[in-house]
Amino acid sequence: MLGARLILRVRQGWRVARIVETEAYVAKDPASHAYRGRTERNRAMFAGPGTVYVYRIHQVHCVNLTTRPGQAVLLRAAEPLTPALGNTQGPGRLCRAFDLTRADDGVSAVTGPRLRIAPGPRPDETVVRTPRIGVTRGRTRRLRFLLSGNRWVSRGRSRRGRS
DNA sequence: GAAAAGATTACCT
DNA sequence: GGTAATCTTTTCC
Structure with missing residues (x-):
């Protein structure tokens, strides 16, 4: 998913960004919102692949994209490709730049009219893995993926971690 | 029904 | 580097 395009259709045209940082939330993962099964909030995580799961924190x-039932990828940062796009560094800012709210929860990023994910060219940067940011459980696993050295990566700009 | 926690961010020192 | 803001969902009694 790193290097893929996130595309939002707006009245004036498009907003496009290149995904540069993600985190995986997988099966039997205590940090995952789906860890204790399906609830009202996380139902989008149990819908088909490519379903958008948006939650609010503070x-x-x-925003996440569902991959398999009960599993999803958190979009943490992106590189703006359209000038009108604001700051997309960090998961909260990324959502704000794309005007994503709970109203978008459950829509498809594959077939939906508003938000899409599309393949991009293979990134030049090296992919590195680090522990996830902000989680209190499941800290030992390296499930954060980022494009090394990219200026839009949310923190650390980490060149540490192994590819 | 009440309380706590949280996949964050902005602003403080 | 630390912490408050602020609110929804989950968890506990």
Whole structure:
């Protein structure tokens, strides 16, 4: 998913960004919102692949794409490719730049009219893995993926971690 | 029904 | 580097 395009259709045209940082939330993962099974909030994580799962934390939103039932990828940062796009560094800012809220929860990023994910060219940067940011459980696993050295990566700009 | 926790961010020192 | 803001969902009694 790193290097893929996130595309939002707006009245004036498009907003496009290149995904540069993600985190995986997998099966039997204590940090995952789906860890204790399906609930009202996480139902989008149990819908088909490519379903958008948006949740709110504190005063911001975060966006995920469902991969398999109960599993999803959090989009943490992107590189703006259209000038009108605001700051997309960090999951909350990314959602704000794309105007994503709970209203978008459950839509498809594959077939939906508003938000799409599309393949991009293979990134030049090296993919590195680190532990996930902000989680209190499941800290030992390296399930954060980022494009090494990219200026839009949310923190650390980590060149550490192994590819 | 109440309380706590949280996949964050902005602003402080 | 630390912490408050702020609110929804989940968890516990």
